[in-house]
Amino acid sequence: MGIATTERHGTGRLKGLLAPLGVAAGAGAVFAFVGAVDPNEPGHYPTCPFLWLTGLYCPGCGTLRTIHALAHLDPVAALGLNPLAVAMIPLLLFWWGRWVVSAWKGRPRRTTLAHPAWLWAFLGVVMVYWVVRNLPFGAFLAP
Structure with a gap:
């Protein structure tokens, strides 16, 4: 009886880990793809729709190139x-x-x-970042 309980518990742990490990595998695949397919070269990825429509940077603008820089071990460029x-x-x-x-x-x-x-504070940080990176004194935040 003790062995069956242990086996069932071990199987339950592995089943519980499927979702977080799946997310890790998906994130790793995205990281590897963006690391291999350079977003700095035109035609590989679509333009940011917000940038295309307004000419302004959204909070996510530059993220593909950031991931590419991190994949190539260049944290200074990523920052x-x-x-x-x-x-x-x-x-x-x-x-x-x-x-x-x-x-x-x-x-x-x-x-x-x-x-x-904390979630509201994070939303506030993102909104301030979004505005400041489009202002002349915040140009250092633009990609």
Whole structure:
């Protein structure tokens, strides 16, 4: 009886890890593809629709080139293209790690990533970043 319970528990852990490992595999595939297919060369990726329509940079402008720079181990170039995207990587890894640990321990998934105040603060940072990178004194934030 003890062996069956252990085997069932081990299988449950592995099943719980499928989703976070699938996300990691998908992110790794995107990272590898963008690292291999240079977004600096025209014709490989579509233009940002917001940039195309308005001539202004959105918070995500430069992220493909940032990923490409990181894939080629050039963090200085990555920071110059989209510092917000680079700053988000440790946070995303932290949340993904929490997900893996809770899945491994068999804990139920939480429906919230963080306290709503932190999410509103993050939204505020993104909005300020979006505006400032399009102003003359914030040109250093433009890709």
